[in-house]
Amino acid sequence: MMEVLRTHAKGNGKMKFYVCTMRTLSVMAAIAFMLMLAGCGASGKQQSLKFSEVSLNSEPSPPAAGQASKLIVAIANDKFAAEEAKVQFQINSKNDLPGLIDAVKEGNGYTSDYTFPSAGDYTITIHLMYPNDHFAFTKQLRVGEET
Numbered sequence: 001m002m003e004v005l006r007t008h009a010k011g012n013g014k015m016k017f018y019v020c021t022m023r024t025l026s027v028m029a030a031i032a033f034m035l036m037l038a039g040c041g042a043s044g045k046q047q048s049l050k051f052s053e054v055s056l057n058s059e060p061s062p063p064a065a066g067q068a069s070k071l072i073v074a075i076a077n078d079k080f081a082a083e084e085a086k087v088q089f090q091i092n093s094k095n096d097l098p099g100l101i102d103a104v105k106e107g108n109g110y111t112s113d114y115t116f117p118s119a120g121d122y123t124i125t126i127h128l129m130y131p132n133d134h135f136a137f138t139k140q141l142r143v144g145e146e147t
C-alpha cells in the first residue's frame with residue numbers, strides 16, 4: 001500500500017486521496033458489519049414477556065364487593081415463571097381511590113388477598129419487576145354486588 005502511495009505521490013494527489021479514502025471506507029464497512037452482527041446476537045438472546053402470557057383471575061370468581069378475595073396472576077412463560085420477581089397489583093376504579101398491593105409467589109404465579117370496597121369495573125395493572133426487566137400489563141376485572 002505504501003508502495004502505491006510513493007509511486008503516485010509524485011504525480012497529482014488524486015491517487016493518494018483515492019487510496020486513503022478506500023482504506024477509510026473499508027474500515028468503516030468492517031465496523032458497521034461487526035456492529036450489525038453484535039446487534040443480531042444481542043436481540044436473539046433477549047426474550048420478552050407477552051400480554052397473552054399473563055392472566056388475571058380471582059377466587060371467588062367473580063369477586064364480590066366487601067368480601068375477601070384472592071387475586072391470582074399466572075405466567076405462561078417458562079423463563080419468567082421460573083425467575084423471581086417483585087409483583088404488585090395497581091387497583092383502579094371510577095368509584096374508589098387507586099391502591100397498590102404486593103403479591104407473593106405461589107407456583108408459576110403470584111397471589112394477593114384483597115377486599116374490593118364496591119361493585120363495578122376495575123382496571124388492574126400488574127407490575128412484574130424482574131432484575132433486568134419491568135413489565136406492566138393492564139387487565140379488567142368486574143366485581144359483583146355484596147351477597
